[in-house]
Amino acid sequence: MKFKRNDIILIISLLIIAVISFFLIQSMKKVGGSVLVLKNNQEIDKFPLNENTKKMIEFDGQYNQLIIQDSKVWIESANCPNQICVKHPKIQYSGETIICLPHQLVITIVDGEAVFDSISY
Amino acid sequence: MKTKRITLLAMLIALSMVLSYLESLLPQVYIVPGIKIGLANIPVMFAIFKLKPSDALLISGIRIFLLAILFRNFLSFIFSITGGLMSIAFMLLFKKMKTFSIMGISVIGGVAHNLGQILIAVFVVNTPGLLFYLPILIIAGTLAGIVIGLICNLLVEHIQLPFQE
Numbered sequence: 001m002k003f004k005r006n007d008i009i010l011i012i013s014l015l016i017i018a019v020i021s022f023f024l025i026q027s028m029k030k031v032g033g034s035v036l037v038l039k040n041n042q043e044i045d046k047f048p049l050n051e052n053t054k055k056m057i058e059f060d061g062q063y064n065q066l067i068i069q070d071s072k073v074w075i076e077s078a079n080c081p082n083q084i085c086v087k088h089p090k091i092q093y094s095g096e097t098i099i100c101l102p103h104q105l106v107i108t109i110v111d112g113e114a115v116f117d118s119i120s121y
Numbered sequence: 122m123k124t125k126r127i128t129l130l131a132m133l134i135a136l137s138m139v140l141s142y143l144e145s146l147l148p149q150v151y152i153v154p155g156i157k158i159g160l161a162n163i164p165v166m167f168a169i170f171k172l173k174p175s176d177a178l179l180i181s182g183i184r185i186f187l188l189a190i191l192f193r194n195f196l197s198f199i200f201s202i203t204g205g206l207m208s209i210a211f212m213l214l215f216k217k218m219k220t221f222s223i224m225g226i227s228v229i230g231g232v233a234h235n236l237g238q239i240l241i242a243v244f245v246v247n248t249p250g251l252l253f254y255l256p257i258l259i260i261a262g263t264l265a266g267i268v269i270g271l272i273c274n275l276l277v278e279h280i281q282l283p284f285q286e
Contacts (some may be wrong), residue, residue, distance in 0.1 A: 003224045003274075004220075004222045004224075004225065006220050006221050006222075006225055007221055007222055007224040007225035007228070010221060010225045010228060010229070011228055011263055011267065014228065014232060014259055014260075014263045015259075015260060015263060017259065018255075018256040018257070018259040018260045019256070019260075021255065021256045022256035022257070025253055041246070041247050084154045087151050088154070089152075095249075095250040096250060096253065097248050097250040097251060097253075099154070099242075099246055099248065099251075101196060101197075101246070102194075104246075106246055106247075106248055108248060108250055
């Protein structure tokens with residue numbers, strides 16, 4: 001094996017950069033306010049994060065079962081091929097996202113007050 | 122001479138496709154989407170160190186194209202090709218600079234691949250929040266690069282080409 005000292009320096013500095021930015025991001029995380037649902041980059045739904053909600057998001061037979069509970073958000077089940085959205089850990093902070101690429105679906109948390117539609121007023 | 126080259130490239134492409142398949146059988150570590158070792162990059166790195174840069178591009182490009190039309194869809198093609206090109210570009214650049222050995226270049230390739238994928242993902246789904254994944258993807262790319270680097274170091278040392286480049 002013939003490795004250079006530079007390799008070790010590179011590996012260590014990459015790991016240090018990653019760890020520092022990880023903690024920077026963690027410390028900047030804010031509690032979210034509402035949950036946005038986007039399909040093809042278009043907002044189709046919005047829920048308050050602090051209200052327990054179950055919502056079946058369905059288009060042309062493609063479904064994702066969205067759950068909001070105890071201010072945490074996750075996808076309970078979906079019929080997408082890779083199931084990445086289902087395996088994704090629960091999200092709760094502003095800016096965190098669950099994406100279902102096969103269904104072009106984005107669930108993201110934004111901060112601020114939850115917006116109610118005109119009927120709930 | 123030419124026939125030998127075509128045959129060698131064809132075998133390396135076939136090998137990298139089989140490695141892609143083998144890798145899909147491995148249990149996945151699930152922390153953030155897209156973490157993998159990248160076994161299919163072993164033939165590509167072999168080409169970078171033993172053959173020409175264009176051969177590395179060919180192997181990677183044809184593998185991604187074939188996998189996309191056989192098993193995947195257009196979107197996953199875009200993701201793979203961005204990561205693949207980014208990683209090869211950086212590896213070739215740093216190989217020219219001679220600052221790092223195979224190990225370092227492999228690590229750069231792994232990290233560049235993940236950087237490319239996260240950037241295209243932010244662009245495609247229009248979600249800057251994906252950058253939260255970046256620290257974990259840098260660590261994953263580094264670790265994957267170390268593993269692939271160890272393997273490639275052995276291969277490049279011990280495999281002799283049947284002809285002179």
